[in-house]
Amino acid sequence: xxxxxxxxxxxxxxxxxxxxxxxxxxxxxxxxxxxxxxxxxxxxxxxxxxxxxxxxxxxxxxxxxxxxxxxxxxxxxxxxxxxxxxxxxxxxxxxxxxxxxxxxxxxxxxxxxxxxx
Amino acid sequence: xxxxxxxxxxxxxxxxxxxxxxxxxxxxxxxxxxxxxxxxxxxxxxxxxxxxxxxxxxxxxxxxxxxxxxxxxxxxxxxxxxxxxxxxxxxxxxxxxxxxxxxxxxxxxxxxxxxxxxxxxxxxxxxxxxxxxxxxxxxxxxxxxxxxxxxxxxxxxxxxxxxxxxxxxxxxxxxxxxxxxxxxxxxxxx
Numbered sequence: 001x002x003x004x005x006x007x008x009x010x011x012x013x014x015x016x017x018x019x020x021x022x023x024x025x026x027x028x029x030x031x032x033x034x035x036x037x038x039x040x041x042x043x044x045x046x047x048x049x050x051x052x053x054x055x056x057x058x059x060x061x062x063x064x065x066x067x068x069x070x071x072x073x074x075x076x077x078x079x080x081x082x083x084x085x086x087x088x089x090x091x092x093x094x095x096x097x098x099x100x101x102x103x104x105x106x107x108x109x110x111x112x113x114x115x116x117x
Numbered sequence: 118x119x120x121x122x123x124x125x126x127x128x129x130x131x132x133x134x135x136x137x138x139x140x141x142x143x144x145x146x147x148x149x150x151x152x153x154x155x156x157x158x159x160x161x162x163x164x165x166x167x168x169x170x171x172x173x174x175x176x177x178x179x180x181x182x183x184x185x186x187x188x189x190x191x192x193x194x195x196x197x198x199x200x201x202x203x204x205x206x207x208x209x210x211x212x213x214x215x216x217x218x219x220x221x222x223x224x225x226x227x228x229x230x231x232x233x234x235x236x237x238x239x240x241x242x243x244x245x246x247x248x249x250x251x252x253x254x255x256x257x258x259x260x261x262x263x264x265x266x267x268x269x270x271x272x273x274x275x276x277x278x279x280x281x282x283x284x285x286x287x288x289x290x291x292x293x294x295x296x297x298x299x300x301x302x303x304x305x306x307x
Contacts, residue, residue, distance in 0.1 A: 032149035052142075
């Protein structure tokens, strides 16, 4: 993993739970399906871990609801969907990300203007 | 990859994860990996780097689900404040006793000399509030050596307690942290 991938992975790790809640808001999904949804949005670097422990934590915290159902021709899968508490957490996460992104954008713009000849 | 799932199962068994939950997690994992393979992918597409460390992956998943307790912190991490302050207290006590005895002996010698000049033992009682202690110090020359020993042990103990506490606090306190920070490249204060 290169330096850029490592940084990207570290950045993603802090917001992966919000991203998972976001892709779940599109409809119930099982584990690997969520990985594919993330990848379709450019988040291909799951990185050093996987989403399973994170899904476990979201379930334990009551942010997602689960049900077991048959998948397309495959074995029964565990589908995750947003709970009401998860919807609230997603909105809060969006606001937090917006603030963090604005702050970082501001800092990076400042750096760019300082080094500009 | 069956070997990966079997390794996860062994870890869940070791951690005391109930069989129904372990079976459910293993089934979900197996189905996802099979799907990734059927699409031309690999287990890494599902697991990331965790594909190379099944025990750690299984443990973190079980802890995250709340079906097993997280590993307890090591006793040394949990007890370092108690040990540090205990050691510091004992060392300070030894140093204090040693200092009092050493200081008392020196005072007694000095006062004794003055006393001989100005009129005898009554002068000592005029200068010192604890003539009994001073008498013992004066009567037993070994006490002076013992007092010095206590003082040295106490001072060394205080030093060790400070070093031990600094080490287990993760370097968050003390002047070393400041020096380390200043030593970083790019820091404008360097």
